[in-house]
Amino acid sequence: MSIIFERNILYVKNRDILFDYNIEKVIETNGVFIVLLDIPTKDNTVNNIYGIANDDIIWRIQSYLKIDPHFKQTSYVHILKKEDNKIVAVDFCGCRFIVDPLNGKIIGRENSIR
Structure with a gap:
């Protein structure tokens, strides 16, 4: 199934899902x-990744603060699918x-290679 989105709207089979911010990647x-979601630089919104199935939002990414309350959480800027x-x-x-x-x-967590 192809993924179609424009600005802050994800077009799914039976309905359109509207987000508060523009969609960066699906x-x-x-x-x-x-x-x-593409969070503006001066905005402090975090947990900006959602899961959609059966035309509904089924989850928002878990806050890392639940795992480590001392962690300085920032918004996500990239997603990728592993093998x-x-x-x-x-x-x-x-x-x-x-x-x-x-x-x-x-x-x-994964170590990044820079």
Whole structure:
């Protein structure tokens, strides 16, 4: 199924899903569309990744603060799909988090190679 979006609207089969911010990127894995929202630089919104299935938002990415309350959380700027269909979410500081695409839970961190 093709992924169509324009500005802050994701066009799915039976309805349009409207977000508060423009959509930066959408990828599909395991029947779930993973949506990364483009957060303006001066905005402090975090957890800007959503999972869409069956024409509905089924999850918003887990806050990393639930795992480590001392972590300085920033918005996500990139997503990619790994060969095992897990999602890697990269935040503004370059931290890479492994996300379960079925429920949005952070299941690990990945070291980046720069």
